[in-house]
């Protein structure tokens with residue numbers, strides 16, 4: 001059966017959480033990091049926290065945020081996997097389209113991602129028009145789904161997937177995710193090799 005791979009973006013493909021790294025540039029790093037940690041550990045809801053985090057960054061021009069995000073460091077073994085298997089790989093992220101489009105282009109995934117959406121006017125975010133529920137993406141496919149993620153916001157994604165892989169190569173895997181995953185892998189190279197073997201099966 002055909003396999004489709006759904007990848008979380010933050011701390012799965014990227015080597016750090018995206019929004020906290022952006023907040024550094026406006027000295028809101030501590031505030032942002034706290035909120036992100038709480039969200040990843042499941043202490044506050046993703047929607048609530050995401051709105052607050054977008055609010056914190058909404059005064060930075062959208063193009064500037066997109067540029068910064070496009071330069072974030074990446075797990076290259078996973079990027080290689082994405083490029084090699086572009087027809088069966090998708091990024092699934094709560095991040096905003098207007099912020100990550102440049103990064104998606106850079107890694108060749110511009111036609112292969114699902115994300116939250118925002119309206120922009122004069123280079124500023126005016127409204128969040130959609131917050132992506134990651135598990136809704138699983139229902140779009142009739143294939144065997146392999147999902148890869150690290151945070152509690154990946155819980156439903158991994159739960160609904162046929163095979164859930166938690167990745168702990170960047171940060172600690174969220175405790176809730178450890179309960180629902182089929183595998184936990186802590187090294188980027190091993191993860192890429194593991195996924196490669198799944199394709200060959």
Ligand SMILES: [Mg+2]
Nearest residue numbers: 008010011151
């Ligand atoms: Mg993540």
